Amino acid sequence: MTMTTHDAPTPYRPAQSEAYTVTAVLLLVAGGFVVPVVGWFAGVVMLWAGPRWSAADKWLGTLVWPAVVVVPLAAGLATAAAVGRDLGPGVLAGGIVGAITVLVGLPWAFVHLLRAAR
Numbered sequence: 001m002t003m004t005t006h007d008a009p010t011p012y013r014p015a016q017s018e019a020y021t022v023t024a025v026l027l028l029v030a031g032g033f034v035v036p037v038v039g040w041f042a043g044v045v046m047l048w049a050g051p052r053w054s055a056a057d058k059w060l061g062t063l064v065w066p067a068v069v070v071v072p073l074a075a076g077l078a079t080a081a082a083v084g085r086d087l088g089p090g091v092l093a094g095g096i097v098g099a100i101t102v103l104v105g106l107p108w109a110f111v112h113l114l115r116a117a118r
Contacts, residue, residue, distance in 0.1 A: 021117045024050055025061070028113070029106045032065045040065045052117040064109040072098030 024046035031039025047053060047061045075097040 020046070020050065021052065021114065025110055025113045025117075028061045028065060029110045032069075047113075050117070053113065054116065057113060057116045060109060061113050064105065068098070068101050068105060071101050 024043055027039055027043025028047060029043075031041075031043045033039070043065075044062050047058055053061070072095070076095075079092075
């Protein structure tokens, strides 16, 4: 008897409540804004304790919020350095990059982590 690709067993994923999954992901993407650092840290702990995410998903969830803070800051500083220490354009560039990162990166990470848990 030969196995076809659709006969392959699905990997076992231990039971985890939907509320736990949603809470962990919400804390990861929004907790750092609501309760700075502590909210994000709680989400990271829940994410790494949860059995339903792969190691790659756990690293993504861990790094997404710091990236939202660091990337705009780095863009602002780089722009300020490029225009001769005038912070106005740097703040503008950081704000634009930050808005794009928040509006695109966080929702994408939220959806990705919720789907990965299923």
